[in-house]
């Protein structure tokens with residue numbers, strides 16, 4: 001994460017604009033500031049934490065833009081305005097830090113998929129070798145890559161642009177949450193290659209009962225969820241999970257070569273590890289479900305009351321939770337609450353910004369999944385109390 005440490009800091013007067021970046025406002029808490037920055041349509045926070053005579057200035061994690069260049073440039077501009085004397089800095093854009101031509105999306109349904117689209121999805125594509133191979137060799141398919149690791153998203157976006165692959169859509173979101181937002185009977189293949197095994201925290205695995213249920217709903221008849229792994233534990237876990245279905249068509253292959261080998265695969269092959277494919281084919285049409293809406297707050301709020309009432313809080317419900325973590329304010333004009341909420345094992349991390357008495361999630365829209373809807377109700381009730 002780009003950041004720098006400075007021993008001089010004169011907070012610049014906001015708002016100001018420079019070099020295509022708008023620095024809009026800042027909110028404070030006893031321990032840190034957030035400054036809201038806008039570049040084109042992308043908004044993100046930079047944070048300032050002060051300790052003794054030093055100030056650490058960096059990108060904020062939840063709102064980190066997919067393009068690191070935006071963060072590096074915003075921090076450079078801010079540092080010069082704040083008359084910082086950098087004791088340490090890693091803000092120099094690397095040679096890869098050119099702007100990406102086609103954006104990385106935060107919303108999979110932004111693409112307006114039609115029923116004639118032939119869709120492949122790859123979850124956790126990492127270096128993107130398999131994803132780009134599929135896109136190049138199947139130009140008629142729309143190949144959607146879902147990743148949470150921003151440097152991988154950025155790297156693959158550059159390769160997509162360089163190869164001119166118009167049929168690749170990259171989405172920056174946790175695939176475990178995203179599955180529920182997709183329309184039913186719409187996808188031909190879902191690839192999950194070499195997922196993180198999470199042997200000690202199995203609840204964090206991409207594959208789960210819930211994921212399989214959603215995958216089967218989303219897949220067309222004859223469509224398949226294809227897991228490839230080197231982990232024997234993950235392999236047996238996936239077989240067990242797939243076989244829990246009433247009607248399961250599961251095929252297993254051992255040490256079967258694909259046309260393209262990923263970085264991870266090359267490593268495991270060098271170590272002579274076994275590689276397993278477990279393929280679950282769908283044979284049923286699911287009840288139609290339109291793409292999910294996103295959640296919004298429709299009412300005006302009294303920020304004074306919220307500021308008075310706020311303390312970190314955890315609400316636990318049946319299968320979901322809401323955690324109000326921190327509060328930052330700009331007088332009583334703007335309130336920023338850092339939250340985590342949603343399904344216990346698939347948390348959303350988001351801010352709630354209340355500006356001019358209207359609340360909104362930031363930086364992303366939040367899908368109205370079952371767990372998110374229940375959490376949103378608690379959040380709205382608490383805000384409105």
Ligand SMILES: C[S@@+](CC[C@H](N)C(=O)[O-])C[C@H]1O[C@@H](n2cnc3c(N)ncnc32)[C@H](O)[C@@H]1O
Pocket residue numbers: 123124125126127128146147148149152173174175176192193194195196206262263264265
């Ligand atoms: C071990 S790497 C494998 C990468 C690639 N599939 C390959 O074979 O080289 C696992 C990838 O999954 C991504 N990942 C982990 N959890 C995810 C999630 N919930 N949604 C989307 N991607 C995820 C990680 O960021 C990482 O890039």
